[in-house]
Each structure stands twice: as structure tokens, then as C-alpha cells.
Amino acid sequence: MAAAADKTKKTVDKDKIAKPRKPMLVTALIAVLAAGAAGAGVWFFAQPGHDDGKAAAAEKKPAMPAPAQYFPLDPAFVVNLNGPVDGPRYLQVEVQLMTRDAAALEAIKTHAPAIRANLLMLFSQVSAAQIADVAGKQKLQADALATVQKVLKAETGKPGADELLFTSFVTQ
Known part of the structure; x- marks a missing residue:
């Protein structure tokens, strides 16, 4: 029985060790997803046509009329x-x-x-x-x-x- 008790004790020890890894894995996964989302956002707004409204402001600026x-x-x-x-x-x-x-x-x-x-x-x-x-x-x-x-x-x-x-x- 002592062998069974040792086996149970080892399993309990493994469970204690494994449990702290799971929240750390979830945190790392969330960090990777957040970094990917930030990178996608930078890429999207760096594309032509997304100039933080500067292009829209330049388009709204009235053009100089032709000379009279x-x-x-x-x-x-x-x-x-x-x-x-x-x-x-x-x-x-x-x-x-x-x-x-x-x-x-x-x-x-x-x-x-x-x-x-x-x-x-x-x-x-x-x-x-x-x-x-x-x-x-x-x-x-x-x-x-x-x-x-x-x-x-x-x-x-x-x-x-x-x-x-x-x-x-x-x-x-």
C-alpha cells in the first residue's frame, strides 16, 4: 500500500506543479494576441488612405479658383x-x-x-x-x-x- 500512497502523493505533487503553468500559459497567449492585434492596427492605419484625417482635411481645403x-x-x-x-x-x-x-x-x-x-x-x-x-x-x-x-x-x-x-x- 505504501507504493500506492507514494503514487498518489506523486500525482498530487504533479497537479500542484501543473496548475500554476496553466494561468501562465493563458497570460502568454493573451499577450501574443494583443501584440498581433496591435501590429494589425499599425499595418491598417499605415496603409495609404488612412492618414489620421490629414488627407480628408487636405481634400476639404477649398481649391484656389481659376484667375478671373x-x-x-x-x-x-x-x-x-x-x-x-x-x-x-x-x-x-x-x-x-x-x-x-x-x-x-x-x-x-x-x-x-x-x-x-x-x-x-x-x-x-x-x-x-x-x-x-x-x-x-x-x-x-x-x-x-x-x-x-x-x-x-x-x-x-x-x-x-x-x-x-x-x-x-x-x-x-
């Missing part, structure tokens, strides 16, 4: 104003069109006679009272731009002109 190009509609427009004879009767206005597209500038040059004709009709319908203050001049400017864009859209399919500027505005 101006086209003067020469000579100046001179029209009779509508309304009673006791006030101003003539309007002389110099107009320049602004665009940022070279193709639109060529379209403006090509269709300048049609643009001038439509602007003459618009300016001749204005009365002196309508353009007596800044708000009236700004409204006329906006209407003139809409007229130019309408002509260009009918001819080219695109509005073309970005802005219409009065570089001289005289009533007499």
Missing part, C-alpha cells in the same frame, strides 16, 4: 431712358463681363453682338427713378447678368459669365 478673366463690351452703352422729360434722359454705362473659364470667355467673344443687343433692350426699358439709388443700380446689374447668362445658355448650354460689372455709369 474680363471682357469689356466696348463701346459704352448709350440709351434713352423711359419716363418724363423733366429728369435724366440718357444712360451711358460701360460693362465688363467676368468669367473664370477660358471656354466661356471665347463664347462671350463669339456671342458679343447678341449680348449687346439684349443688353441694349434691357437698358432702354429703365426709367430714371429705377436707377436713382444704389439698390436700383444693383438690381439693374443683376438683371443685366441674368440677360447675359440667358443668351449664353441659349447659345452654348452654359451660363458662361460669372459676374457683370458696371465700370462707368452716367445719367444725364
Whole structure:
């Protein structure tokens, strides 16, 4: 019996020794998995397209617009104003069109006679009272731009002109 008791004692001793190894093995396995996950995360974020938002910020930064190009509609427009004879009767206005597209500038040059004709009709319908203050001049400017864009859209399919500027505005 003593042999059986020794065998049981040896088995108990082995169990005491084996048990501490199991938690150490689990800890080592967890450490290896964590290191692998960290390595995978570094690899994933090091790939192109994952620049910690720097690329996204660079894309959101507005691009510089193309340089403005101006086209003067020469000579100046001179029209009779509508309304009673006791006030101003003539309007002389110099107009320049602004665009940022070279193709639109060529379209403006090509269709300048049609643009001038439509602007003459618009300016001749204005009365002196309508353009007596800044708000009236700004409204006329906006209407003139809409007229130019309408002509260009009918001819080219695109509005073309970005802005219409009065570089001289005289009533007499």
C-alpha cells in the first residue's frame, strides 16, 4: 500500500506543479494576441488612405479658383431712358463681363453682338427713378447678368459669365 500512497502523493505533487503553468500559459497567449492585434492596427492605419484625417482635411481645403478673366463690351452703352422729360434722359454705362473659364470667355467673344443687343433692350426699358439709388443700380446689374447668362445658355448650354460689372455709369 505504501507504493500506492507514494503514487498518489506523486500525482498530487504533479497537479500542484501543473496548475500554476496553466494561468501562465493563458497570460502568454493573451499577450501574443494583443501584440498581433496591435501590429494589425499599425499595418491598417499605415496603409495609404488612412492618414489620421490629414488627407480628408487636405481634400476639404477649398481649391484656389481659376484667375478671373474680363471682357469689356466696348463701346459704352448709350440709351434713352423711359419716363418724363423733366429728369435724366440718357444712360451711358460701360460693362465688363467676368468669367473664370477660358471656354466661356471665347463664347462671350463669339456671342458679343447678341449680348449687346439684349443688353441694349434691357437698358432702354429703365426709367430714371429705377436707377436713382444704389439698390436700383444693383438690381439693374443683376438683371443685366441674368440677360447675359440667358443668351449664353441659349447659345452654348452654359451660363458662361460669372459676374457683370458696371465700370462707368452716367445719367444725364
